[in-house]
Amino acid sequence: MLSDCFSRIGEGVAELVAPTRCAGCERQGAVFCERCRLQAAADYHPLTACPRCGGPYGALTCTECWDTEFSFQACCALGLLDGPLSRAVVLLKDGGEQRLATVLGQLLAARIKRMWGDWADAVCWVPASRAAIRRRGFDHAALLADRVAQCLGVPAHPALQRVRSTELRGLGKAERAQVTRGFHAARRVHGNIVLIDDVFTSGATAQAATDALLLAGAAAVRIAVLARTW
């Protein structure tokens, strides 16, 4: 196809003018190089991590979440919010490097498959705030969720919306009852949902978004994030 040919020429010219550099280490070549992937994997072991909150050393007893009730079933992370992965998350969110959504989405989907097999019926995401979407020009979480869903072979549902307290006035009684701490599920969902977010810190955001999805009909929710703070 002629358009494909022009597109490849365009990519070649762009690569000459501004060569692709790794988000983690700035070496020329890949958008997130093999070396940085290996480092992120070495820093975080999913089998020794807490299955509830993704804390890195909580497989048996987790000091992070032992006294916390979560309404989501589980949490898995690609790695710690540190080193190359941390830089990649920042570059995806604030640097506008959307190619990272594909690379990190593939890695996260592989982690989800390894941890949970074919458990997911659909993927949802924690939407960025409207101000952040205006500033960045895109919702990085939506992009990431789209790539994860593609790899898992399930649909990505734009179910969640952020709702400011001033907007509650505009909602009917039934809708108002479904707004949980800043999130509203704008449509019904079914089955097992993997909820995608960029970073898991205390779990408060994941918890609020999970509650909205459960109210909207989800059977169960599990959280998958790029990075876990520690």
Ligand SMILES: [Zn+2]
């Ligand atoms: Zn690198």
Ligand SMILES: [Zn+2]
């Ligand atoms: Zn935990």
